[in-house]
Amino acid sequence: MSEETRGETAPTAEGVRDLLLSRSYQKLLLLSVLLGVPIAVACFFFVGLQHTLQHAVWESLPRALGLDRAPWWWPMPALLLAGLILAPIVTRMRGHGGHVPVNGLGGPPVGPAELPGAVLAALATLPLGVVLGPEAPLMAVGSGLALLAVRAARTAVDPRSSLVIGTAGSTAAIATILGGPLVAAVLVVEAAGLAGGQLVLLLLPCLVASGVGALVFTGFGAWTGLSIGGLALPSLPPDVNPDAGDFLWGLPLAVLVAVIVGAGHRLGRSTARWTARNTATRTVACAFAAGLCLTAYAVLTGRSPEEAALSGQATLGELAAHPHSWSVAALVALVACKGLAWGISLGSLRGGPIFPALLIGAAAAMACSALPGFGVTPALALGTAAAATTVSGLPLTSAILAVLLLGDDAYNQMPLIVLATVIAHLTTQFLQRRTHDQPAAD
Structure with a gap:
């Protein structure tokens, strides 16, 4: 210019x-x-x-x-x-x-x-x-x-x-x-x-x-004294300084979170195009399809469907407070079922896109916390930061949001949060460019 x-x-x-x-x-x-x-x-x-x-x-x-x-x-x-x-x-x-x-x-x-x-x-x-x-x-x-x-x-x-x-x-x-x-x-x-x-x-x-x-x-x-459900985590796992293992596992996982959340977002765009015609009928169909995804989560895990429904604020707090009460299979089911329901809802229903993405990203990263040398708190930090960056396209806002979520425990996790937002943002831009270039190549 x-x-x-x-x-x-x-x-x-x-x-x-x-x-x-x-x-x-x-x-x-x-x-x-x-x-x-x-x-x-x-x-x-x-x-x-x-x-x-x-x-x-x-x-x-x-x-x-x-x-x-x-x-x-x-x-x-x-x-x-x-x-x-x-x-x-x-x-x-x-x-x-x-x-x-x-x-x-x-x-x-x-x-x-x-x-x-x-x-x-x-x-x-x-x-x-x-x-x-x-x-x-x-x-x-x-x-x-x-x-x-x-x-x-x-x-x-x-x-x-x-x-x-x-x-x-x-x-x-x-x-x-x-x-x-x-x-x-x-x-x-x-x-x-x-x-x-x-x-x-x-x-x-x-x-x-x-x-x-x-x-x-x-x-x-x-x-x-009314419940207002602000975006805050009332309890977190014991804070541990990230070490080399957390970074070695965490940075590739930031790419994985970006891919998962980005896939849900692309599903939302497809759903939006589909509901542009026969909007009333297809809106009802999409809402019921989202309900089927939530039902699938309850059937597969034997847990309450409420964990996968709604915005995910309450479930994110429970996941942070009691990370070991979810098995790896339950976390994978949560990511898959809630991710599908979220993608369908993005293009057909009404609400905000960010809160469910935070839970999906956190669950995806915490499912990998069983890896040797990878901690639960670093997984929670990078999962929320990478997911917020992917869905919003705003890396600075996402980093600040992840820091506020972690509260007093955020200080030690800041380097991982910053790197996760950068990697997730670059991954999202790369995937979007490939998506845009694909029709011309075809």
Whole structure:
């Protein structure tokens, strides 16, 4: 890119300084702070209601029927119901219930008109066992409420400011479950691909909105005592410094995780193309197919189908706390069955793509932790980092996310996490290039 072209597309340092100190930008920062509070409150009750419904479907209802836990066949009617609910939302409501999750977390902010469909799709289907996370619906809630507030204030806002406000609302929303404002802000910046002054102009409103939002969200959790299911691992295996064996085994396994998660993502793209026609019927068919995969996991392992269903947050915590309670065969079955269900859901249902990928990557790596010289904690670290990088395409965000997941144990695992994200990202780029080149070669 020439200097002349760069000057036309990016503001100068002096221009950025003038914008930062301008009255209109100061108002934008203040508005971002004010929006963080109601968005966090709305997200708190959104996530709390989702977890309440999830508990009712997978725990309370089976007990009411005299069952100790959800039986092996439970996912089939549950996912069929999810498909039947989602089909009219996708085909008839504005916004189609939110964006297709295989396309990632990007795209323009969801406006107020599309918000009801996205909220209804998430609350009515995710608790039934859809193998997707809550991050994309939360971002829709954040951006929709932010833009609705601006519209309600009847304030004239130019399109660029509306984009910043919507993005700040999305960041405030997703910060509530990603461990705080830092990883959410980095995600937005890395996904936007900005640099220099443009980065600062977008970053500051996102930081203040997500910081205030995360604070309010945490306070509400402590005050109400409701389960909000933040992305955190309450317990981890004993922390051990990675040694040569961990790196010798871990780096090839980062490639393996990238291949597995990438295969699920490609399945999602195929499913998305298939459901583009006869959408209602094929949405129901895909939901039922995902239920069959979850049922297969329960039949093959004799364990609860709930472990493979849903976003995987709870199962990831259990896997980290009790890694030896899963046999290698059970972990392989979890990767295969949940991976298939996740790939199908990516292209046909509604939700977020990242949370299930973390569990799939962690399970794949931990299935190999029985290898001589390879530890459980390094497997957990590299599995989550490599999976997040593969599904999001954002290596920096993925590394920070893995560090936050491991908490105090992350310090010793950082070198392995960083190398795993780099290797997984390069592997993903290589596979994508081969996929794109294949039709021309044929």
